[in-house]
Amino acid sequence: MTYPDPRSSSAPAPPPGCPAHAQNAGGPWQRIYGPDAEPLAPVLEQLRRQYGDVAPVLVPGDIPAYLVLGYNATRDVMQSNSRVVCDSRRGRVYQDGRIPADHPLAPMTAYQPVVAFEDGVPHARLRSAVVDSLDFNRHSLRRYIGRYANRLIDCVASRGTADLVSEYAAQLPALVMAWMYGMPEEESPALVAAVRDLTSGNERAAEGNAFVTRTMEELVRRRRAGEGADNTIGGRDFVSRLLDHEAGLSDQEVVEHLRMIFVAGYTPTVALIANTLLVLLTQRQFSRDLTSGQMTLPEALERVLWDHPPIGLLPTRWAAGDMTIAGQQIKAGDMIILGIEAANADPAAREPGRPVVHNSGHLAFSTGPHECPGRDIGQAIAETGIDILLSTLRDLELAVPEAELQWQSAWVSRRLLSLPVTFTPPRVRGVRAPQPEAAVAGVGRSVGTA
Numbered sequence: 337m338t339y340p341d342p343r344s345s346s347a348p349a350p351p352p353g354c355p356a357h358a359q360n361a362g363g364p365w366q367r368i369y370g371p372d373a374e375p376l377a378p379v380l381e382q383l384r385r386q387y388g389d390v391a392p393v394l395v396p397g398d399i400p401a402y403l404v405l406g407y408n409a410t411r412d413v414m415q416s417n418s419r420v421v422c423d424s425r426r427g428r429v430y431q432d433g434r435i436p437a438d439h440p441l442a443p444m445t446a447y448q449p450v451v452a453f454e455d456g457v458p459h460a461r462l463r464s465a466v467v468d469s470l471d472f473n474r475h476s477l478r479r480y481i482g483r484y485a486n487r488l489i490d491c492v493a494s495r496g497t498a499d500l501v502s503e504y505a506a507q508l509p510a511l512v513m514a515w516m517y518g519m520p521e522e523e524s525p526a527l528v529a530a531v532r533d534l535t536s537g538n539e540r541a542a543e544g545n546a547f548v549t550r551t552m553e554e555l556v557r558r559r560r561a562g563e564g565a566d567n568t569i570g571g572r573d574f575v576s577r578l579l580d581h582e583a584g585l586s587d588q589e590v591v592e593h594l595r596m597i598f599v600a601g602y603t604p605t606v607a608l609i610a611n612t613l614l615v616l617l618t619q620r621q622f623s624r625d626l627t628s629g630q631m632t633l634p635e636a637l638e639r640v641l642w643d644h645p646p647i648g649l650l651p652t653r654w655a656a657g658d659m660t661i662a663g664q665q666i667k668a669g670d671m672i673i674l675g676i677e678a679a680n681a682d683p684a685a686r687e688p689g690r691p692v693v694h695n696s697g698h699l700a701f702s703t704g705p706h707e708c709p710g711r712d713i714g715q716a717i718a719e720t721g722i723d724i725l726l727s728t729l730r731d732l733e734l735a736v737p738e739a740e741l742q743w744q745s746a747w748v749s750r751r752l753l754s755l756p757v758t759f760t761p762p763r764v765r766g767v768r769a770p771q772p773e774a775a776v777a778g779v780g781r782s783v784g785t786a
């Protein structure tokens with residue numbers, strides 16, 4: 337049996353859902369979305385067995401793409417900066433108009449004039465501004481993370497119950513990032529709500545996006561008018577740094593970056609905190625290793641980043657010319673998806689079924705020219721936030737069976753919607769001063785699930 341080549345724009349495109357279009361296991365161009373691909377992990381393992389390191393797949397709208405599953409192949413693609421590019425205007429599906437603005441892939445792949453979509457010299461210019469401006473003093477960063485973590489915990493401490501997603505994981509990164517952006521504290525709750533809407537993938541997304549954009553425009557306007565915040569001990573806020581950077585970003589470029597980076601930083605950091613807390617509450621051996629001191633909290637986070645990377649699939653690469661990757665022929669303009677979760681699970685990189693220890697070589701933050709410049713910030717928020725939570729709320733336990741937890745699936749991301757827990761309320765909780773050092777030494781004594 338032969339299959340049509342969905343890459344060819346001259347081939348008649350069957351309507352989405354047409355069974356002749358996508359073939360399941362056994363045929364090429366396997367759908368990796370929709371009912372055919374739930375749950376996704378076994379589908380990806382099947383593709384690895386069938387194709388090796390690179391598989392032909394169909395993404396929402398039956399858009400054809402090549403999914404890189406092998407650890408070494410994924411690293412190679414991430415590190416390439418001329419053969420494989422991030423500018424989606426070079427993608428054939430964009431040139432053929434197959435991804436309109438309301439397509440599910442558009443929010444992640446439609447070109448925006450920001451660092452994540454640029455290559456070569458334009459990328460280097462924007463990246464230098466972003467990297468330099470994100471260089472926050474580690475000590476003051478941790479101190480403020482501690483302040484916000486304690487404040488959030490104070491809100492729930494006396495209750496003995498909490499939802500660790502909506503009342504903690506989803507709040508902490510936004511509060512910290514609002515501080516980095518030099519926003520007045522009273523304005524951050526509205527921004528938190530808008531960013532949650534923007535990343536919800538539902539009908540509130542457009543409204544959330546408009547609010548976030550207006551907030552960033554207003555921040556730039558205030559800084560230009562000389563108003564605003566030097567609230568970061570030892571340095572100015574992120575907005576002022578971007579505006580003053582020698583790369584000479586225009587105000588519009590600064591607004592675009594403020595918006596994109598708030599979302600790029602917030603969403604995966606929420607997922608890292610939530611995923612780690614979930615593993616701690618549901619995997620007895622994991623929490624035992626932490627409580628017994630056999631595993632430190634940073635090591636626990638590394639394990640989660642290997643096994644449950646916040647961004648599992650990254651559909652943001654395009655072939656700059658005809659090429660072969662791991663034996664698979666790829667044509668100029670083809671879409672290439674980085675299968676970060678599958679690459680982290682590749683038996684070539686780790687012993688199957690065994691936790692990876694003392695090895696930070698996972699690809700959760702990518703590598704190469706686009707490697708996440710917020711890695712230290714995301715890890716500091718997750719580590720300090722989880723540390724303080726565990727050392728304050730004793731006897732933490734899941735309040736519902738794991739099978740009843742609510743998830744939201746939106747193709748590239750599967751996000752935990754709530755994590756109801758019970759705990760023993762701490763005896764004395766008052767209003768606190770910022771905590772200079774998180775109680776890292778205390779982690780491991782407090783998880784109540786072992």
Ligand code: HEM
Nearest residue numbers: 451452600601604605608646700701702706708710713714
């Ligand atoms: C646990 C938290 C985080 C994870 C897992 C994560 C992961 C990633 C990944 C996989 C990429 C794509 C890299 C590529 O295309 O090769 C990325 C890019 C990026 N991230 Fe993060 N990120 C996190 C937190 C943050 C934070 C806190 C910030 C900023 C405050 C941030 C800012 C960025 C930016 C600006 C880019 C684009 C870089 C470029 O294209 O040159 N991220 N991140």
